[in-house]
Amino acid sequence: MPKMRVGWITFTCSEDSTMVFLELLNKNFFEWDNRMEFAYCKVLKREGSVLQTKDVDVFFVEGAISTDDEEKKLRHIRNISKYVVAVGSCACTGMPSAQRNLFDKAMQAEIEERLLKHNLRKNVEPINKFIKVDDYVMGCPMGEEIFVKTLNKYFTLFGV
Amino acid sequence: MHKENFDITLDNLSKIEGHAGIDISVRNGEVQNVKLRIVENMRFFMESARGKRFNSVHQLVSRICGTCSTAHLMGCIECIENIFGIQPSGQAKALKHLTMNGLQIRDHAMHLFFFCLPDLYGKDSVLDFKSDDEKELLHKALHVKDVGNTIGNVIAGRAIHPTLPTIGGFLHAPKQDDVKKLIEMIRAEREKAVEFVDLFYNWDKRLERDTNYVASRSDKIYNFWEGDLMDSRGFCIPNFSFTDHLNRVVIPYSQAEGFLYNGDTYMVGALARMNIGKDTLHKDTRHDLSKYLSVFPSRNVYHNNLAQAIEIVHAMDHSLEILETMEFKDERPPQVEPTQAGGTGIVEAPRGTLYYYLEFDGNGNVGQANLVIPTAQNQIMMEKDCGRAVQACIENGMDKEEIERELEMLIRAYDPCMSCATHFLQVNWKEQ
Numbered sequence: 283m284p285k286m287r288v289g290w291i292t293f294t295c296s297e298d299s300t301m302v303f304l305e306l307l308n309k310n311f312f313e314w315d316n317r318m319e320f321a322y323c324k325v326l327k328r329e330g331s332v333l334q335t336k337d338v339d340v341f342f343v344e345g346a347i348s349t350d351d352e353e354k355k356l357r358h359i360r361n362i363s364k365y366v367v368a369v370g371s372c373a374c375t376g377m378p379s380a381q382r383n384l385f386d387k388a389m390q391a392e393i394e395e396r397l398l399k400h401n402l403r404k405n406v407e408p409i410n411k412f413i414k415v416d417d418y419v420m421g422c423p424m425g426e427e428i429f430v431k432t433l434n435k436y437f438t439l440f441g442v
Numbered sequence: 443m444h445k446e447n448f449d450i451t452l453d454n455l456s457k458i459e460g461h462a463g464i465d466i467s468v469r470n471g472e473v474q475n476v477k478l479r480i481v482e483n484m485r486f487f488m489e490s491a492r493g494k495r496f497n498s499v500h501q502l503v504s505r506i507c508g509t510c511s512t513a514h515l516m517g518c519i520e521c522i523e524n525i526f527g528i529q530p531s532g533q534a535k536a537l538k539h540l541t542m543n544g545l546q547i548r549d550h551a552m553h554l555f556f557f558c559l560p561d562l563y564g565k566d567s568v569l570d571f572k573s574d575d576e577k578e579l580l581h582k583a584l585h586v587k588d589v590g591n592t593i594g595n596v597i598a599g600r601a602i603h604p605t606l607p608t609i610g611g612f613l614h615a616p617k618q619d620d621v622k623k624l625i626e627m628i629r630a631e632r633e634k635a636v637e638f639v640d641l642f643y644n645w646d647k648r649l650e651r652d653t654n655y656v657a658s659r660s661d662k663i664y665n666f667w668e669g670d671l672m673d674s675r676g677f678c679i680p681n682f683s684f685t686d687h688l689n690r691v692v693i694p695y696s697q698a699e700g701f702l703y704n705g706d707t708y709m710v711g712a713l714a715r716m717n718i719g720k721d722t723l724h725k726d727t728r729h730d731l732s733k734y735l736s737v738f739p740s741r742n743v744y745h746n747n748l749a750q751a752i753e754i755v756h757a758m759d760h761s762l763e764i765l766e767t768m769e770f771k772d773e774r775p776p777q778v779e780p781t782q783a784g785g786t787g788i789v790e791a792p793r794g795t796l797y798y799y800l801e802f803d804g805n806g807n808v809g810q811a812n813l814v815i816p817t818a819q820n821q822i823m824m825e826k827d828c829g830r831a832v833q834a835c836i837e838n839g840m841d842k843e844e845i846e847r848e849l850e851m852l853i854r855a856y857d858p859c860m861s862c863a864t865h866f867l868q869v870n871w872k873e874q
Binding site: 292293294295296297298299300301302304305307308309311312315319320324325326327328329330331348349352378379381382385389392393396400402406422423 | 552
């Protein structure tokens, strides 16, 4: 029986929505394992670069974008995925990872050296700044019920 | 592979919390260079904490890390209570123990069952567990993991970013019906947790080396919230002076700084706690797990996983004792009168000693905030062990692919959390 091909990735964030997802597996692992397979999920299996991943039905993206490398990967994800879902507050709104965008001049000056050293951009942005996003699962961490509802919507859509 | 020259680069270490890579050069069969790169993008929470009100900052720092959120929240609360001289009630102390116990069960279970268990079975992922026996094992693992989650939900309001712990206490007490169900759940799942101790005890994986260990220890009972900092050579470290014993090490290729303890390598985490405090484990844990406890103190880094499995059983036993002997009722946390002051707080996060330092102005707003994170403390030791492991692999004639798998297994044994590791301020500590 065909399964829905799912991707899961994190960018700049605390990975709390990934943790919520892993907690949801406590009760849903076997059912979801029958309905979806992971095309990319570094937290559960060995993976190379996401840039090698192809043909994804639904890609869940957690975290905001703070580097050129993250933007490149995000654009690739959009190109290989039928649907992209932003999970958690950082992916949906940028916050709280983007709180440094609001630092005053003195604090900006204080962190500037570290931004340059680690190739971090001046501003942190939500993922819809760069790509079209099909669904949002808001919350910090993401709301469990909204996530399950969204996942079930795609299970129905893909007939699995 | 003897006497060969080769390089290993792993950019995307899997089944760990966060993002890291490693580069290793081997020349003429000898490991020449090891670079463990923590590449988690900085989010500057310490800077963001400045100006925040004393009674809101614990919810902010919780967002430093998803999996360790409870540890950050409780460490921050501990720090603020110490600074303003707040004495939590007996009930609040019990709820703190339960909250930290739930965290350890949930977090250790996630690491042991989702990240490490496939290593024991020669598989890449729990997603590859397809036989009936493997599915049954996974079924048990998920039940154990769910105990930690449920303790978090019932006691702290939520397992990730808890909502109920606050300065001086908890916003609500757990309902008696929920407590009763929780007791039944823990009793039902404890035996499964013991089975996993046996599983990790029998995992014949070994990397032995000498180092110092640092952890909190309480003679009252093994716990993750109160006690005195000790090293494994018997030195008691006053909590407020912890950073006086640390040497900050700038690691140019990593987004996290490393630390030495009194100029030497050391390790924090479950192995450190077990080496320093196994005699203080709950009496039921000591009784039922005596065979497994005999391996501690241990020099084998893979015993960090065994120590985590034992801590799950202990956290269940300790929680049961609290839940069965206490009656909970709503109580108002003490009033806080903030003053201009600074101070420290320490908790034992799943991955080791987590140190908070905060300063407040006279209005109760944060002036300075700083952290010492467990994974940053383990970074140098982890890197050195990677070099040792690769050298041993070369001497055992392993090919490059096998070496890469060994490396990932070793790093997983440390249970690093990269999301936390990049949080620090540049302060004037003793620098190496």
